[in-house]
Amino acid sequence: MATIVEKIIAAHSADDVYAGATVWLELDVRAARDFGGASVVKNFEKHYPGQKVAEAGKTFFTFDCVVPANNIPYANNQQLCREFAARQGVKVFDVDAGIGSHVLMEEGLARPGQTVVNTDSHMNVVGAIGCLGQGMGDADVAFAFRAGWTWLEVPPSVKVVLNGKFKWPTTAKDLALALLREFGSSRLLGKAVELYGPAAERLSLEERITVASMATEMGAVGIFMPPSDEVLEWCGGAAGAEVEGVYADEDASYEATYELDVDGLEPLVACPPSPANVKSASDVAGREIGSAFFGSCTNGRLEDFRATARVMSGRPAADGVVAYAVPATRRVYGAMLAEGLAAELFSAGFVVSNAGCGGCAQGQIGMTGKGEVQVSTSNRNFPGKQGAGETYLCSPATAAASAIMGRITDPREVA
Amino acid sequence: MAARPFVLEGPVWPIVGALGTFLNDVDTDQIYHNAHLAVTDVDEMGQYAFGNLAGWEDFPKKAKPGDILAVGANFGAGSSRQHAVDCFRALGVAGVVGLSFGAIYKRNATNAGWPLMECPRLAELELAPGDVLRMNLETGKVANVTKGKAVPARPFSRVQKDIYSAGGLLAYGAKLAS
Numbered sequence: 001m002a003t004i005v006e007k008i009i010a011a012h013s014a015d016d017v018y019a020g021a022t023v024w025l026e027l028d029v030r031a032a033r034d035f036g037g038a039s040v041v042k043n044f045e046k047h048y049p050g051q052k053v054a055e056a057g058k059t060f061f062t063f064d065c066v067v068p069a070n071n072i073p074y075a076n077n078q079q080l081c082r083e084f085a086a087r088q089g090v091k092v093f094d095v096d097a098g099i100g101s102h103v104l105m106e107e108g109l110a111r112p113g114q115t116v117v118n119t120d121s122h123m124n125v126v127g128a129i130g131c132l133g134q135g136m137g138d139a140d141v142a143f144a145f146r147a148g149w150t151w152l153e154v155p156p157s158v159k160v161v162l163n164g165k166f167k168w169p170t171t172a173k174d175l176a177l178a179l180l181r182e183f184g185s186s187r188l189l190g191k192a193v194e195l196y197g198p199a200a201e202r203l204s205l206e207e208r209i210t211v212a213s214m215a216t217e218m219g220a221v222g223i224f225m226p227p228s229d230e231v232l233e234w235c236g237g238a239a240g241a242e243v244e245g246v247y248a249d250e251d252a253s254y255e256a257t258y259e260l261d262v263d264g265l266e267p268l269v270a271c272p273p274s275p276a277n278v279k280s281a282s283d284v285a286g287r288e289i290g291s292a293f294f295g296s297c298t299n300g301r302l303e304d305f306r307a308t309a310r311v312m313s314g315r316p317a318a319d320g321v322v323a324y325a326v327p328a329t330r331r332v333y334g335a336m337l338a339e340g341l342a343a344e345l346f347s348a349g350f351v352v353s354n355a356g357c358g359g360c361a362q363g364q365i366g367m368t369g370k371g372e373v374q375v376s377t378s379n380r381n382f383p384g385k386q387g388a389g390e391t392y393l394c395s396p397a398t399a400a401a402s403a404i405m406g407r408i409t410d411p412r413e414v415a
Numbered sequence: 416m417a418a419r420p421f422v423l424e425g426p427v428w429p430i431v432g433a434l435g436t437f438l439n440d441v442d443t444d445q446i447y448h449n450a451h452l453a454v455t456d457v458d459e460m461g462q463y464a465f466g467n468l469a470g471w472e473d474f475p476k477k478a479k480p481g482d483i484l485a486v487g488a489n490f491g492a493g494s495s496r497q498h499a500v501d502c503f504r505a506l507g508v509a510g511v512v513g514l515s516f517g518a519i520y521k522r523n524a525t526n527a528g529w530p531l532m533e534c535p536r537l538a539e540l541e542l543a544p545g546d547v548l549r550m551n552l553e554t555g556k557v558a559n560v561t562k563g564k565a566v567p568a569r570p571f572s573r574v575q576k577d578i579y580s581a582g583g584l585l586a587y588g589a590k591l592a593s
């Protein structure tokens with residue numbers, strides 16, 4: 001009778017679990033990133049002087065916002081976290097590791113059916129592997145460090161059935177944007193969304209990550225995908241142990257069920273000033289760009305850079321366009337080097353940087369200046385999010401096509 | 416610390432507009448303007464409460480410790496700023512009862528151990544400024560003592576009771592066994 005999120009919560013709580021109930025929730029992973037991490041440490045030391053975190057082995061720092069630090073306040077904050085971590089015996093995924101939510105999955109620390117908090121509003125990206133992740137403020141995370149648990153209001157669940165099939169160069173990013181176009185930023189507010197149907201089942205791990213990473217933009221608590229065999233195998237490999245998925249009961253009750261047909265889905269672009277301001281790439285085509293950003297927790301996986309290279313196919317970025325490739329994690333970066341992708345993108349004129357959030361977190365790679373128009377594979381285009389310029393959100397394929405042409409371009413034109 | 420009361424009683428401030436009906440969607444920027452976000456001392460936040468809500472700018476001068484707020488739907492939507500809760504605590508406002516709240520606002524109030532109750536039938540109490548309001552956190556009953564009316568509201572969950580009794584989430588953590 002329970003949905004995915006209800007089952008995960010019930011396995012981690014002694015309280016009655018039903019939509020709307022407030023429950024104490026045990027956490028398998030408690031983490032803080034360099035953004036917010038220093039405040040977590042300060043709160044912890046102020047309220048729990050001399051005390052230990054609940055379980056050092058389940059507590060982590062994941063530096064990913066400004067990595068390596070390029071300003072003294074961030075360097076100070078990171079060092080404050082490192083020193084706290086050393087005193088507590090807590091592991092730090094340092095400035096070389098990459099985006100925390102991705103690192104936690106790759107390390108087998110965030111697994112299907114588990115619960116994770118971090119000072120990251122996109123921690124729910126782990127819904128891609130059927131894991132419950134939540135972003136929380138520094139006081140909440142300080143408490144989670146101390147207690148090993150947190151509290152949560154059990155969200156109502158809705159079901160979205162994705163029918164049909166989309167065709168390259170339409171990608172999972174366009175599917176995520178199609179969901180935003182359909183539901184906007186408020187219809188799924190506070191809901192746990194479960195994805196079903198042939199177009200959902202078919203999604204690869206990387207594609208699932210892309211879709212789940214935009215739950216926050218939809219206002220959803222998370223987008224949960226019942227783990228496929230591929231996902232379970234990957235997570236098992238990461239964990240070095242067999243992992244099991246959590247699936248909804250057949251008679252689970254949903255607040256609503258929606259259907260969406262993705263047959264013939266076109267490449268889409270979310271125009272400033274909001275991720276829900278979605279238009280067809282062909283409708284925005286022609287807008288001149290100054291830069292193109294490839295990366296973020298939405299499109300920073302190896303598959304995304306392969307798609308980028310596939311569209312570039314040896315062509316360089318246009319004159320006057322700066323292209324940035326920022327792998328989500330060090331492992332992705334390593335694979336790009338091994339596969340020759342980094343060299344290929346470098347030859348196409350890209351700045352290929354170390355792993356992290358990059359411009360998406362106002363880090364040093366890819367921030368825009370006033371008047372600069374950027375296509376970006378990230379998930380947010382609010383004014384100021386990636387700098388002072390205008391950000392158009394799109395898939396790696398659309399961003400690559402645009403980089404080649406120097407203007408927003410429907411990838412079907414060049415792919 | 417002395418046990419905190421589960422029944423609160425005090426003069427009410429219904430946060431209404433010119434027509435006398437509850438203002439809905441009062442966001443965190445109207446409650447506590449972003450111009451004052453640099454303030455970190457909770458005691459200093461009181462003077463800015465409702466500083467950006469038309470008709471209510473003088474609230475900090477009028478409010479007295481022990482007063483209770485009654486608010487409309489989706490109160491505290493918007494940003495995650497804790498200031499929008501702390502400014503009322505600084506004034507000594509005993510708690511808030513409302514039609515509904517923004518999720519993060521509810522979380523921040525709960526974590527601060529500041530009593531917040533959701534009461535969809537609040538309008539039936541016909542609250543006038545200064546009427547005595549009684550909120551029972553445990554049973555969920557909300558009453559207009561002055562007019563002799565009462566309606567049900569959502570009682571505190573175990574989580575809310577634990578946190579409230581300890582005086583806030585971080586304080587609750589300090590009571591846990593190491």
Ligand code: SF4
Binds near residue numbers: 120122297298357360
């Ligand atoms: S890539 Fe952007 S959205 Fe994702 S975690 Fe980093 S800053 Fe947040």
